[in-house]
Amino acid sequence: MDTDFIYTYPPLIPGILKRRYKRFLADIELESGEMITAHCANTGPMIGVCDAESRVYVSKSNNPKRKLAYSWELIEVNNTWVGINTALPNRVIKQILEEEKLPPLKGKYNKVRSEVPYGKDKKSRIDFVLTSETESKPIYLEVKNTTLAKDQIALFPDTVTTRGQKHLQELIDILPDAQPMMLYFINRSDCQQFSPGDDYDPGYGKLFREAIKKGVEILPCRFNISPQGIRYLGLAELVI
Numbered sequence: 001m002d003t004d005f006i007y008t009y010p011p012l013i014p015g016i017l018k019r020r021y022k023r024f025l026a027d028i029e030l031e032s033g034e035m036i037t038a039h040c041a042n043t044g045p046m047i048g049v050c051d052a053e054s055r056v057y058v059s060k061s062n063n064p065k066r067k068l069a070y071s072w073e074l075i076e077v078n079n080t081w082v083g084i085n086t087a088l089p090n091r092v093i094k095q096i097l098e099e100e101k102l103p104p105l106k107g108k109y110n111k112v113r114s115e116v117p118y119g120k121d122k123k124s125r126i127d128f129v130l131t132s133e134t135e136s137k138p139i140y141l142e143v144k145n146t147t148l149a150k151d152q153i154a155l156f157p158d159t160v161t162t163r164g165q166k167h168l169q170e171l172i173d174i175l176p177d178a179q180p181m182m183l184y185f186i187n188r189s190d191c192q193q194f195s196p197g198d199d200y201d202p203g204y205g206k207l208f209r210e211a212i213k214k215g216v217e218i219l220p221c222r223f224n225i226s227p228q229g230i231r232y233l234g235l236a237e238l239v240i
Helices: 088-098 162-173 202-214
Strands: 013-021 025-030 035-039 055-060 070-077 080-083 111-118 124-131 139-146 148-150 153-156 179-186 193-196 217-225 229-235
Touching: 025 055, 025 070, 035 070, 080 217, 088 111, 088 124, 088 139, 088 179, 124 162, 139 153, 139 162, 153 179, 162 179, 162 202, 193 202, 202 217
Parallel strands: 139 179, 153 193, 179 217
Antiparallel strands: 013 025, 013 055, 025 035, 055 070, 070 080, 111 124, 124 139, 148 153, 217 229
């Protein structure tokens, strides 16, 4: 295993995207000429990352209970690989948190809990809670997958997201008893900057700026994606 990788993909299969439809489905022609239908975990609009005839990679599951054996993992956009599987960022972040390999948070915790109930009614779940005997406040960390890019600026969200707005508000609400953080997993390497997607959800952008003013910490994390694995590149410049 390459020690530079924070995550290594299983063997992936190359192909060409023919179409993405019904949100969850993608027809892909494999290098062998076989046509398959792969599961698409990203249910959003996928602006700029679902163009037909693009090079893609899929993984194959051996689970006989799965309706679709293949999962769409990557797509090539302007010579840059972009991660498509929205289930992966949380798994990757959990792994590197447990291994203490995320530089912005090193030394700030020694215990990781995931899917922790929180909020006024305890009906919401935060992705991660990080605690330490030496830190008085726990870190509440939410993760958002980010694939939209414009002029080498990563943007989130790519559509109106009432759920995303709710997450920001809940992070604001836990102040000052905890340190809330929003981690944007920039699932492509061609963006040096990050901004809220005001054109796609002005309400989110407004709440995003309010959250920063009130003390929510923003971690726009850049990653290099390849068919072999994922590398951490550092933080993008925050442009607000």
